[in-house]
Amino acid sequence: xxxxxxxxxxxxxxxxxxxxxxxxxxxxxxxxxxxxxxxxxxxxxxxxxxxxxxxxxxxxxxxxxxxxxxxxxxxxxxxxxxxxxxxxxxxxxxxxxxxxxxxxxxxxxxxxxxxxxxxxxxxxxxxxxxxxxxxxxxxxxxxxxxxxxxxxxxx
Amino acid sequence: xxxxxxxxxxxxxxxxxxxxxxxxxxxxxxxxxxxxxxxxxxxxxxxxxxxxxxxxxxxxxxxxxxxxxxxxxxxxxxxxxxxxxxxxxxxxxxxxxxxxxxxxxxxxxxxxxxxxxxxxxxxxxxxxxxxxxxxxxxxxxxxxxxxxxxxxxxxxxxxxxxxxxxxxxxxxxxxxxxxxxxxxxxxxxxxxxxxxxxxxxxxxxxxxxxxxxxxxxxxxxxxxxxxxxxxxxxxxxxxxxxxxxxxxxxxxxxxxxxxxxxxxxxxxxxxxxxxxxx
Numbered sequence: 127x128x129x130x131x132x133x134x135x136x137x138x139x140x141x142x143x144x145x146x147x148x149x150x151x152x153x154x155x156x157x158x159x160x161x162x163x164x165x166x167x168x169x170x171x172x173x174x175x176x177x178x179x180x181x182x183x184x185x186x187x188x189x190x191x192x193x194x195x196x197x198x199x200x201x202x203x204x205x206x207x208x209x210x211x212x213x214x215x216x217x218x219x220x221x222x223x224x225x226x227x228x229x230x231x232x233x234x235x236x237x238x239x240x241x242x243x244x245x246x247x248x249x250x251x252x253x254x255x256x257x258x259x260x261x262x263x264x265x266x267x268x269x270x271x272x273x274x275x276x277x278x279x280x281x
Numbered sequence: 282x283x284x285x286x287x288x289x290x291x292x293x294x295x296x297x298x299x300x301x302x303x304x305x306x307x308x309x310x311x312x313x314x315x316x317x318x319x320x321x322x323x324x325x326x327x328x329x330x331x332x333x334x335x336x337x338x339x340x341x342x343x344x345x346x347x348x349x350x351x352x353x354x355x356x357x358x359x360x361x362x363x364x365x366x367x368x369x370x371x372x373x374x375x376x377x378x379x380x381x382x383x384x385x386x387x388x389x390x391x392x393x394x395x396x397x398x399x400x401x402x403x404x405x406x407x408x409x410x411x412x413x414x415x416x417x418x419x420x421x422x423x424x425x426x427x428x429x430x431x432x433x434x435x436x437x438x439x440x441x442x443x444x445x446x447x448x449x450x451x452x453x454x455x456x457x458x459x460x461x462x463x464x465x466x467x468x469x470x471x472x473x474x475x476x477x478x479x480x481x482x483x484x485x486x487x488x489x490x491x492x493x494x495x496x497x498x499x500x501x502x503x504x505x506x507x508x509x510x511x512x513x514x515x516x517x518x519x520x521x522x523x524x525x526x527x528x529x530x531x532x533x534x535x536x537x538x539x540x541x542x543x544x545x546x547x548x549x550x551x552x553x554x555x556x557x558x559x
Contacts, residue, residue, distance in 0.1 A: 127301065128291035151289035151335075154322065157282045174323050175386055176470075188385045193322045197289050198337065237385060258470060259385035 130197040138199055140165065141209030149196045156180045156191035159206060167207035167232040171261075178260030181233040182206050188240045188259070207232035214277045215239045224273035226264035233260050238274050247278055283325045288334040289315075295343060295419035295444055298336050302442045303421070305334050314338050314444060316359055317391040319382075320398045330399075343417070343446040344393065354450040358393025362405065365392055371455035374408040377478055380463045381405065383470040393445045397437045400472075403497050404463070406433065407478035410499040411487040412454040417447040435496040457482050460551045464543050466534045474535045477547050481555045488551075493540055494527045507552070518548050 130136075130151045138145050140163055147162040156173070159165050159182070171179035173192045180191040183205035210216055215238050218224065225231040234257065241248055241256040248256070253274055262270065292298035298314070305312045315321055315335035324330035338344055344359035347368055354370040362378040366387070369375045381404050382390060395405040409429050417426045420443030429448070432438055439445065460479040465471045476491040486507045491497035506512070506520045522529075522541065529544070531537045 127293065127297055130289040132286070151287055152283035152285065152325075154282060154326075173326065175319055175382075178383075178385060181385055187388050189389050190385055193319045193386075193389055195289065195318060195322065198291075198318065256384050259383035 134197075136197060136200050138163065138196065138204060139202065140204045141206060142203075147196075151195060151197050153196045154192055155182070155194040155196045155199055155204070158196040159191060159204070165206050165208050169229055169232060171229070171233075176261065177230070177233070178237060179230050179233040181236045181260065183236060183240055186240070186243070188237050205236070207235050210235060210239050213239060214280070215242060215273065218273040218276040219270075222269055222272035222276055224266070224269040226262070226266040226269075230260060230262045230264075234262070234270055238270075238277075242274070242277055247281060253278075283322070284328060285325070285331060287332055289337065290334065291337045291340055293340055295338075295341050295424075295446060298338050298341060298444055299420060299442050301336055305336075306442070310334050312336060316344075316394045317361065317389045318394075319386060319389050320394060320400060324399065338444055339391070341444075341446065343419075346447060349452065352452045354452060354455055356392055356448045356450070358397075358445045358447060359391050360393075362387040362390050362392060362395065365405075370452075371408060371412065371450055373412070373455075373459040373461055373478060373480065374405065374450075376459075376461040377408050377463075377476065378405050380469065380473075380476075392448065396433075397439070397445055401496055402472055402476065402492050404473065404476050404491055406497055407476060407489040407491055407499075408459075408461075408480075409448060409450070410489040410497075411478055411480045412450050412457075413487075414454075415449040416445055417449060418443050418445055420444065430499065433497075435498075454480065454482065458555060460554045462547045462550065464547065472534065474540055475543050475547065477544075477551060479551050479555060486551075486555050490544075493529050493544055494525055495530055496527070498526050500524060500526060507556075514549070514552060517552070518545050521548060 133148050135148050145163050169179035171177035175190050175193045182191045184202050310333040312334045313332045315337045339359035344357040346357040347360050349370050366375045366379045396403050414429045416429050420440045458481045463476045464474045473492040475493045479488045489499040502524045503521050529537045529540050
């Protein structure tokens, strides 16, 4: 049985790189990515699973990293927004101004990227279902929708 | 970040998990099983839950099964709600599951966690009650398979060390005509004001309800009323409310009178759809 107590070194695979980090079982994945791996793409928003600003992919599935324990993530492939450089969706967010203050943007990009990986041309209901996992306190949803639609239309 | 320290164990078998649980409890530790973790992590972060150790059960092979074979559907307790929806072996369960929380969170919420957790809504439970599903568990007394209607009474009545491993549903029940209705105050991702699920089985309605009262329930007296052809629609609805195990509660999502109005309209729809009455 795998056991984790107190401070213990684990290996996390983030954006294709291995990172050895010393963690305690009470540390969330969000906390470890930001504080120990020093990737600040995933944002602490509500830290209660509501806002989606901390969204990352784990084995290609989007999850909210504030609700996951880091020790539960060994042997899994984690992707943050830093791993999505130069993707179509990142470019579309810039082109269609899918951001206002920018705090929610990384979570939205990760979620939208996953949606567009799973569906070639998702319909409106599917886009709404997926993206309603994330909140934009600036209410800049129009630009986000335009960015997603741009990628869909260009396919 | 959770403010208190705890130990984390990842069990590979049900026997290993229960053995570790008993060992830790013997050592005066406060222990919790850990599955998707959404409820435990958020409650612990807010100091609404405290424990010395968690035992992760999602690598136990029985908990990861999702299959349809021999006229039965088997869903492991660690299967995420999104996987339940994607496979769609049981359409009523898919409908009831795909409205819980939001899409990303449903990748983390497991079906076992939804029905055994602390939150009172337990929306994925409703289809299981009306389909008379069975649950397979493991505890000190070994493996057991029992009807969920015997195990659930206000909450899942499992022994402290007992693990929910699987949910088993007859394929025949999963294909029956159904009715499902979930009402929220504003956002679809909010907790519900009311969630109703019903199946039509041999001409009879089987009916379960969540969120209107303090706990979810399926009640035989109510089903007798709903299936009684000698009384009017209005009488059925009035008598159904009279037979709730506890009164409708008022909360921030809705007052008692508002929730009752929502319920009356929804039950009317349900009867239209499943009994074709006017």
